[in-house]
Amino acid sequence: MVTSRDVARLAGVSQMTVSRVLQDNGKVAPQTRERVLAAMREAGYRPHAAARTMRTRRTATVGVVVADITNPFYPQLLEAVAEALDAAGQRMVLWNGPDGSGALESLDEGTVDGLIFTTVTEATPQLGDAVARAEPIVLLHRGLDELDCDQVTTDNVAGGRAVADYLVATGHTRIGFLRGPELPSTARHREHGFRERLAELGHPLSEDLSAPGGFAHDVARSAMRDLLDRADPPTAVFCANDLTALGAVDGAVSLGRRVPEDVWVIGYDDIALTAWDSYDITTVRQPIAEMARAAVSRLLERIGDRDLPARRDCFPSELLVRGSTARTPHPAH
Amino acid sequence: MVTSRDVARLAGVSQMTVSRVLQDNGKVAPQTRERVLAAMREAGYRPHAAARTMRTRRTATVGVVVADITNPFYPQLLEAVAEALDAAGQRMVLWNGPDGSGALESLDEGTVDGLIFTTVTEATPQLGDAVARAEPIVLLHRGLDELDCDQVTTDNVAGGRAVADYLVATGHTRIGFLRGPELPSTARHREHGFRERLAELGHPLSEDLSAPGGFAHDVARSAMRDLLDRADPPTAVFCANDLTALGAVDGAVSLGRRVPEDVWVIGYDDIALTAWDSYDITTVRQPIAEMARAAVSRLLERIGDRDLPARRDCFPSELLVRGSTARTPHPAH
DNA sequence: TCCCAGGATGTTTACGTACACACAGACGAT
DNA sequence: ATCGTCTGTGTGTACGTAAACATCCTGGGA
Numbered sequence: 234m235v236t237s238r239d240v241a242r243l244a245g246v247s248q249m250t251v252s253r254v255l256q257d258n259g260k261v262a263p264q265t266r267e268r269v270l271a272a273m274r275e276a277g278y279r280p281h282a283a284a285r286t287m288r289t290r291r292t293a294t295v296g297v298v299v300a301d302i303t304n305p306f307y308p309q310l311l312e313a314v315a316e317a318l319d320a321a322g323q324r325m326v327l328w329n330g331p332d333g334s335g336a337l338e339s340l341d342e343g344t345v346d347g348l349i350f351t352t353v354t355e356a357t358p359q360l361g362d363a364v365a366r367a368e369p370i371v372l373l374h375r376g377l378d379e380l381d382c383d384q385v386t387t388d389n390v391a392g393g394r395a396v397a398d399y400l401v402a403t404g405h406t407r408i409g410f411l412r413g414p415e416l417p418s419t420a421r422h423r424e425h426g427f428r429e430r431l432a433e434l435g436h437p438l439s440e441d442l443s444a445p446g447g448f449a450h451d452v453a454r455s456a457m458r459d460l461l462d463r464a465d466p467p468t469a470v471f472c473a474n475d476l477t478a479l480g481a482v483d484g485a486v487s488l489g490r491r492v493p494e495d496v497w498v499i500g501y502d503d504i505a506l507t508a509w510d511s512y513d514i515t516t517v518r519q520p521i522a523e524m525a526r527a528a529v530s531r532l533l534e535r536i537g538d539r540d541l542p543a544r545r546d547c548f549p550s551e552l553l554v555r556g557s558t559a560r561t562p563h564p565a566h
Numbered sequence: 567m568v569t570s571r572d573v574a575r576l577a578g579v580s581q582m583t584v585s586r587v588l589q590d591n592g593k594v595a596p597q598t599r600e601r602v603l604a605a606m607r608e609a610g611y612r613p614h615a616a617a618r619t620m621r622t623r624r625t626a627t628v629g630v631v632v633a634d635i636t637n638p639f640y641p642q643l644l645e646a647v648a649e650a651l652d653a654a655g656q657r658m659v660l661w662n663g664p665d666g667s668g669a670l671e672s673l674d675e676g677t678v679d680g681l682i683f684t685t686v687t688e689a690t691p692q693l694g695d696a697v698a699r700a701e702p703i704v705l706l707h708r709g710l711d712e713l714d715c716d717q718v719t720t721d722n723v724a725g726g727r728a729v730a731d732y733l734v735a736t737g738h739t740r741i742g743f744l745r746g747p748e749l750p751s752t753a754r755h756r757e758h759g760f761r762e763r764l765a766e767l768g769h770p771l772s773e774d775l776s777a778p779g780g781f782a783h784d785v786a787r788s789a790m791r792d793l794l795d796r797a798d799p800p801t802a803v804f805c806a807n808d809l810t811a812l813g814a815v816d817g818a819v820s821l822g823r824r825v826p827e828d829v830w831v832i833g834y835d836d837i838a839l840t841a842w843d844s845y846d847i848t849t850v851r852q853p854i855a856e857m858a859r860a861a862v863s864r865l866l867e868r869i870g871d872r873d874l875p876a877r878r879d880c881f882p883s884e885l886l887v888r889g890s891t892a893r894t895p896h897p898a899h
Numbered sequence: 900t901c902c903c904a905g906g907a908t909g910t911t912t913a914c915g916t917a918c919a920c921a922c923a924g925a926c927g928a929t
Numbered sequence: 930a931t932c933g934t935c936t937g938t939g940t941g942t943a944c945g946t947a948a949a950c951a952t953c954c955t956g957g958g959a
Contacts, residue, residue: 617945
């Protein structure tokens with residue numbers, strides 16, 4: 234292995250001067266710097282990351298936690314996060330799975346400088362402790378009301394309300410709902426806004442048309458089949474997220490029902506798939522790339538200064554009407 | 567920060583004894599070990615990863631390179647890789663993008679112990695050098711014939727041949743092909759097997775029914791539209807991968823054509839989406855989880871002993887017939 | 900009873916980098 | 930001429946862990 238000492242010897246300077254050239258901030262005479270750079274190239278020198286980390290307490294690495302990478306929403310989010318991190322010269326360690334404890338351990342071991350959680354469901358003691366110690370942690374996409382830390386989310390309540398407005402305005406009265414899991418803030422807020430606005434408009438959500446859709450395709454598919462098999466099925470179904478909406482459409486398709494002729498379907502997230510011809514699903518768009526960039530820059534700020542006050546960024550969302558709803562007049566029931 | 571020295575002081579032993587307890591291999595008396603473990607818990611001790619790496623030259627971290635994480639195939643592969651790494655106590659650093667040079671640099675800086683490339687397209691000098699230095703590198707999914715390193719792939723030639731057999735046996739004569747990019751071994755081998763077998767069976771692929779489908783949905787969609795808009799369109803189209811097949815189906819749907827009544831579509835990879843009702847696409851299955859496990863265990867072996875001879879694991883693949891082909895009799899043309 | 904084997908534990912040091920500090924030389928102000 | 934300042938560079942050391950080596954102690958065999 235080639236060390237900075239070897240480079241120093243080759244360039245006829247001290248090891249410290251090599252280090253200064255490396256950091257590119259210290260004062261080094263131009264011709265000395267050139268000599269050192271030449272020696273580095275000649276020796277094929279690469280600084281040893283662990284040694285640098287040892288001194289600086291920085292890893293240039295950020296951890297990202299995702300509950301389920303096979304949900305197409307997360308690859309889209311991850312792509313944007315990865316791009317922002319890459320632009321900032323940071324590496325990305327990925328944890329897949331509902332349990333973020335591995336990531337928190339890594340933070341304690343100094344393997345990463347900070348963490349982005351995209352799928353928190355509750356403020357575990359471990360997470361609460363880390364936040365209390367002012368560890369650099371940003372919640373992206375899903376938030377936690379009770380936790381005082383940086384959070385980057387969208388206004389899911391407003392999104393839910395927008396869907397309610399839309400469905401009532403288009404004349405629906407038998408409105409179904411495939412709800413998500415109980416804990417994620419996204420699912421809770423969407424449901425809350427949806428229910429609240431429906432009630433305000435005089436069409437409170439009928440409990441027998443509300444079914445657990447999970448955040449999974451197969452769960453949503455069978456829930457949709459159950460809804461459609463009733464004597465008086467819903468004319469429109471709002472789904473907790475896009476993956477659920479895809480499942481709902483497939484549930485309808487599996488029964489020979491047509492969307493939107495027999496039933497309207499609305500999702501949430503605007504994953505790429507929903508725009509494809511076979512699905513063409515009305516959904517609520519989140520500004521994924523902007524959110525990812527905001528989360529990354531916020532995290533890097535906090536890594537630089539842990540004393541910053543926690544901030545909550547809430548991005549707007551937008552209803553995108555596609556073929557699963559408006560392109561056909563709503564069937565009268 | 568709590569160090570092993572603090573723990574040692576608390577337990578009334580030397581720092582080295584703490585280190586021995588940590589490694590769990592050295593000889594430590596049971597009651598001493600208990601005392602040390604108690605002190606660790608009391609102090610909330612976490613070993614400092616960088617310091618350990620400094621001494622052991624091991625990071626317990628593996629890098630994974632993926633060209634495009636939004637292609638649903640890769641999240642499925644990544645999920646399996648992540649699970650296998652997690653089970654082995656390894657962290658995963660992810661690089662998204664066609665360029666793996668960042669990962670190779672990380673290897674040089676000692677940030678990762680080894681690399682898994684899932685989407686190599688060519689043996690760049692950088693990659694060749696790393697392999698020549700016996701760096702732990704495994705190619706997963708896509709291979710490189712000319713590179714002497716560990717590779718875990720499927721028999722894409724056999725897969726291509728199986729599709730040719732199937733289409734000819736079911737009576738197709740006007741067979742279309744949406745080819746993938748030129749470089750990836752998967753695309754090349756599938757095409758080679760497909761062409762070869764078609765020729766053997768007396769139905770060589772007609773060049774005017776072969777179109778560039780890329781490995782992207784939108785490219786495939788418009789290529790399919792072009793094919794179907796011809797005076798004498800194909801009765802079946804084989805696509806370079808599933809994402810391409812999804813695009814092909816959507817291209818057909820966008821023209822009001824029906825699958826399989828108007829045209830058959832076959833993909834490759836068996837991503838979860840292809841089994842969903844709205845697509846229901848015949849495809850060639852790869853044993854994704856097994857491959858991921860093989861790649862991980864192979865990489866860890868090589869990290870342990872760089873002198874192992876390079877090995878190539880080639881897994882079998884299997885044609886899965888679904889609704890995009892066989893469920894309806896092939897229309898006579 | 901003595902000695903030695905072998906297990907348990909301690910001491911010293913090195914991994915490669917960057918920080919704190921020291922110091923030499925150049926140059927301008929007094 | 931003297932002093933102080935500033936720039937460029939070198940010296941010593943510390944980060945936290947684990948390897949190598951040293952040392953202590955216990956117990957069993959002669």
